[in-house]
Amino acid sequence: MGAASQRYFDKMRRAHFPVPPGAGPAHITLFRHLPPSAADEISRRVRAIAAEYRAFDVRLGEPYLLEKGVAFALHSSELQAIWHRLAHELEGLILGADRAEPRFHITVQNHRPHAEARALLKQLQHNAEPPPAVSIIGLTLSRHRVNADERPHIIKFRGERRAY
Numbered sequence: 728m729g730a731a732s733q734r735y736f737d738k739m740r741r742a743h744f745p746v747p748p749g750a751g752p753a754h755i756t757l758f759r760h761l762p763p764s765a766a767d768e769i770s771r772r773v774r775a776i777a778a779e780y781r782a783f784d785v786r787l788g789e790p791y792l793l794e795k796g797v798a799f800a801l802h803s804s805e806l807q808a809i810w811h812r813l814a815h816e817l818e819g820l821i822l823g824a825d826r827a828e829p830r831f832h833i834t835v836q837n838h839r840p841h842a843e844a845r846a847l848l849k850q851l852q853h854n855a856e857p858p859p860a861v862s863i864i865g866l867t868l869s870r871h872r873v874n875a876d877e878r879p880h881i882i883k884f885r886g887e888r889r890a891y
Contacts, residue, residue: 728753728754728755728861728862728863728864729782729861729862729863729864731859731860732858732859732860732861732862733752733753735858735859736753736799736833736835736858737752737753739753739835739858740752740753740834740835740836743797743835743836743839743847744796744834744835744836744837744838744839745838745839751869751879752879753833753834753835754833754867754869754879755801755806755831755832755833755863756829757806757809757810757813757829757866758813758817758821758825759824759825760822760823760825761817761820761821761825762820765817765820766868768817768820769817769820769868770868772813772816772817773813773866773868773882774882776809776812776813776866776890777865777866777882777883777884777885777886778885778886779886779888780805780809780884780886780888780889780890781884781885781886781887781888781889782862782863782864782865782883782884783803783805783806783862783863783884783889783890784803784860784861784862784863785801785802785803785805785806785831785861785862785863786801786802786803787799787800787801787802787857787858787860787861788800788801788802789852790835790848790851790852791832791848792844792845792848793834793836793837793844795837795838795839795840795841795844796834796835796836796837796838796839796844797834797835797836797844797847797848797851798832798833798834798835798836799832799833799835799858800830800831800832801831801832801833801861802831803831803863804890804891805863805889805890805891806831806863806890807831807891808890808891809866809890810829812890814826833861835847835851863884864881864883864884865881865882865883865884866881866882866884867879867880867881867882868880868882
């Protein structure tokens with residue numbers, strides 16, 4: 728994400744999300760469980776995409792309830808196109824739920840009682856100050872880390888093409 732949206736959602740996560748060790752900063756997940764044995768291939772493909780495409784904005788949707796938290800919906804044909812390309816190129820490496828069409832979002836609260844999540848949702852739905860625009864400036868490759876303050880390396884978009 729761009730700097731303004733990263734700061735906003737990181738602050739919101741710190742306020743509402745009892746971040747477990749290794750959860751890291753606010754992020755948008757494309758795939759949850761890729762095999763570590765394929766890290767080099769995955770890295771090459773992500774770098775190729777970043778070299779080809781330019782940064783883009785996503786449309787921020789309404790907040791919604793997760794099982795034990797709250798997330799903001801995200802809508803973007805470019806993000807969808809990048810997911811489809813990676814899903815095709817990494818066929819055979821993607822397992823389980825990662826094969827399903829994703830519902831892109833930014834989680835701002837998780838691992839909380841349902842009543843607490845519903846209260847935050849109501850608060851966010853009536854917030855007079857909307858979050859900043861969400862810009863996607865690159866992709867990261869992350870794995871579960873012990874240090875939650877560690878920032879993953881961003882592979883920035885530097886191409887000219889739109890992703891869709």
